[in-house]
Amino acid sequence: MAEFGVEQIISSERDYTFICGDSLEMLQRIPDETINCVVTSPPYWSLREYDVAKDSNVIGNEPDYNDYVKNLTVLFDEVRRILTKDGSLWLNLGDKYYNKELLGMPWRVALSLMDKGWILRNDVIWDQMKGTQSSKDRLRDVYEHIFHFVKSKKYYYAHDEIRIAPTKKPKVYNGEVLSATGVSGKKYRQQIEKSQFLSEEEKAAANLALDEILQKITDGKLVDFRMTIRGEQRAFHSDNTNVSGRAKELETRGFYFIKMGANGHLPSDIWRIAPEDTWRKDAHYAVFPEELLVNPIKATCPDNGIVLDPFSGTGSTVVAALKLNRRGIGIDLSEYYTNLAKQRIKQISRPLF
Numbered sequence: 001m002a003e004f005g006v007e008q009i010i011s012s013e014r015d016y017t018f019i020c021g022d023s024l025e026m027l028q029r030i031p032d033e034t035i036n037c038v039v040t041s042p043p044y045w046s047l048r049e050y051d052v053a054k055d056s057n058v059i060g061n062e063p064d065y066n067d068y069v070k071n072l073t074v075l076f077d078e079v080r081r082i083l084t085k086d087g088s089l090w091l092n093l094g095d096k097y098y099n100k101e102l103l104g105m106p107w108r109v110a111l112s113l114m115d116k117g118w119i120l121r122n123d124v125i126w127d128q129m130k131g132t133q134s135s136k137d138r139l140r141d142v143y144e145h146i147f148h149f150v151k152s153k154k155y156y157y158a159h160d161e162i163r164i165a166p167t168k169k170p171k172v173y174n175g176e177v178l179s180a181t182g183v184s185g186k187k188y189r190q191q192i193e194k195s196q197f198l199s200e201e202e203k204a205a206a207n208l209a210l211d212e213i214l215q216k217i218t219d220g221k222l223v224d225f226r227m228t229i230r231g232e233q234r235a236f237h238s239d240n241t242n243v244s245g246r247a248k249e250l251e252t253r254g255f256y257f258i259k260m261g262a263n264g265h266l267p268s269d270i271w272r273i274a275p276e277d278t279w280r281k282d283a284h285y286a287v288f289p290e291e292l293l294v295n296p297i298k299a300t301c302p303d304n305g306i307v308l309d310p311f312s313g314t315g316s317t318v319v320a321a322l323k324l325n326r327r328g329i330g331i332d333l334s335e336y337y338t339n340l341a342k343q344r345i346k347q348i349s350r351p352l353f
């Protein structure tokens with residue numbers, strides 16, 4: 001694979017390469033367990049025409065959608081082989097109406113991959129905030145899926161890299177510390193004192209625990225909290241101690257806390273990101289917005305690790321990887337897009353190895 005630069009990427013002599021060719025064929029030449037993270041958006045079934053020769057092996061042009069699912073399953077088998085044991089695959093897919101029927105294509109592919117051993121960790125809904133209405137007898141469709149798959153249950157996930165910092169902070173009012181949403185703990189203190197559902201021992205333990213929480217708010221380690229006390233509030237999801245750990249805690253200890261740490265929370269599985277519009281010269285073309293690539297790469301590819309996109313198009317994944325100080329490999333069947341990606345990459349400034 002020397003002519004493609006993959007070996008140089010693996011040995012850190014280079015930071016990126018673009019390979020023009022059929023992705024299955026090219027992936028077969030990459031050594032086992034060398035790639036940390038794959039982020040990709042294959043062509044959707046029967047949806048778009050790409051700038052490649054008519055007789056070439058374009059994914060998405062299969063007359064039967066079952067063959068599309070089969071072809072992608074075979075391709076992602078190869079992706080699984082080249083991923084490190086703790087690696088991740090982020091797979092963006094959109095659905096398709098055919099004969100007036102929504103096909104459920106993303107899930108057909110996802111279930112097929114799961115049958116082959118992939119572990120599905122998240123189904124991210126990418127809300128593209130699209131404004132167009134193509135049909136008057138159904139709702140507007142505005143989302144696509146981004147599936148996060150892993151190879152093994154223990155995988156690389158740098159959750160601290162993608163936390164969203166709290167927008168509000170605790171404050172001091174009249175000499176009293178208030179949490180980010182104004183909780184002082186006074187109400188809980190009164191509920192503990194008056195409780196007929198807590199023993200004296202449990203009351204003492206609850207007061208002590210509340211003191212500790214308030215101290216953490218004062219020290220800036222927590223920004224907010226809520227206390228649930230037996231007989232006063234209900235357990236968060238269910239009162240059934242067989243299914244809810246919280247309900248169990250309430251039963252055995254008499255209280256529990258929900259805490260919001262100062263280092264923020266993880267993003268949800270709904271992402272509102274407008275589609276990229278700076279590449280609209282070709283109206284059929286679906287380019288990844290850079291914002292969409294940041295969290296997958298930061299969370300599941302270590303610094304200086306390798307990100308690969310087997311359908312790299314204009315090279316968005318590789319561009320994002322380099323900007324985030326990772327290495328990148330892009331594969332695409334189209335010479336036109338591969339050349340576009342090569343030009344695009346020259347325009348970014350990045351740390352050089």
Ligand SMILES: C[S@@+](CC[C@H](N)C(=O)[O-])C[C@H]1O[C@@H](n2cnc3c(N)ncnc32)[C@H](O)[C@@H]1O
Nearest residue numbers: 022023058059287288311313314316332333334
């Ligand atoms: C949805 S586009 C990817 C867009 C890309 N995420 C970007 O940001 O530019 C899918 C790409 O898959 C390529 N493609 C189709 N069949 C392929 C195959 N068998 N091997 C490699 N690339 C293929 C197309 O040329 C197209 O560029």
